[in-house]
Amino acid sequence: MSQIRDRVPDVNDAEVAAADGSGPDGWEARLPGRLAELRVERDWSLDELARRTGVSRSTLSRLERAEISPTAALLGKLCSAYEKTMSQLLAEVESESPQLVRSGQQLVWRDEASGFTRRSVSPPQRGLRGEVMEGVLQPGADIPYDRPPVPGQEQHVWVLEGILQLTIDGDVHQLRNGDVLRFRLWGRSRFRNPSTKPVRYVVVIVQQ
Structure with missing residues (x-):
């Protein structure tokens, strides 16, 4: 099982986190592009997003270029700025979830450093x-x-x-x-x- 660290990134944040789906065709590979799209859709510069999230411009830029993976805390700050739950954001880079979500299909984040595990049992679905x-x-x-x-x-x-x-x-x-x-x-x-x-x-x- 992959891990993700849950902490607040700072200006010098060079830490990398990973989660299930980090392969070349997984959700993590598609997430940076979607984050960049969300910023562009709102006509925000990186400086504006940094102001809204309290995350450094350099960290945001590296994230959108897929040079680093988001920590749970960073993803939470971006979700707040874009007014989306974490599950909603991840669902946008996943194929649409089925009506019956098997246990093995549920996305799991594990942060062993802080002792936190998060399982998306019933992810967002259009119409629900x-x-x-x-x-x-x-x-x-x-x-x-x-x-x-x-x-x-x-x-x-x-x-x-x-x-x-x-x-x-x-x-x-x-x-x-x-x-x-x-x-x-x-x-x-x-x-x-x-x-x-x-x-x-x-x-x-x-x-x-």
């Missing part, structure tokens, strides 16, 4: 408003997000195993087996595992 993601955080894992891709986005977080400390717009919630937190996300969020065992949870996203 919902998507489902499964997350696993190892003990001590702490994943912050600056903002949602779409302000006011509706999410439902359901803990299957373990303890999840979830901070939504400054409010801290401790969720245990079977607990569900439902909310609309306007600002920062943070997923943290404060326990000594992994936590497994499901995130259901409902598009507006």
Whole structure:
């Protein structure tokens, strides 16, 4: 299984991350071109995109030229700028997902450095408003997000195993087996595992 590091890139960011689909015909090979298309569609310069994301111009340029692969944090910042969920962005460079999504077809990101695994269980599909993601955080894992891709986005977080400390717009919630937190996300969020065992949870996203 490939890995992807989840951290905030800076001006000197030369780190490379990879994920499933990184072969010559996989989604990762097509992602840089799609990111460049999205910027051009909005008539944004690299400087403008850097201003909107807080990511250096040089990092964005290297990403669009496929010289580096995006970290999870960088991809999250781009998704926020383009008002797309990560699953929506990846779906744009994948063939359309079938009605029945087999386990082996579900895209998995694994960030062993921060202890985070993300599985796109039910990716976006034309005509459907919902998507489902499964997350696993190892003990001590702490994943912050600056903002949602779409302000006011509706999410439902359901803990299957373990303890999840979830901070939504400054409010801290401790969720245990079977607990569900439902909310609309306007600002920062943070997923943290404060326990000594992994936590497994499901995130259901409902598009507006």
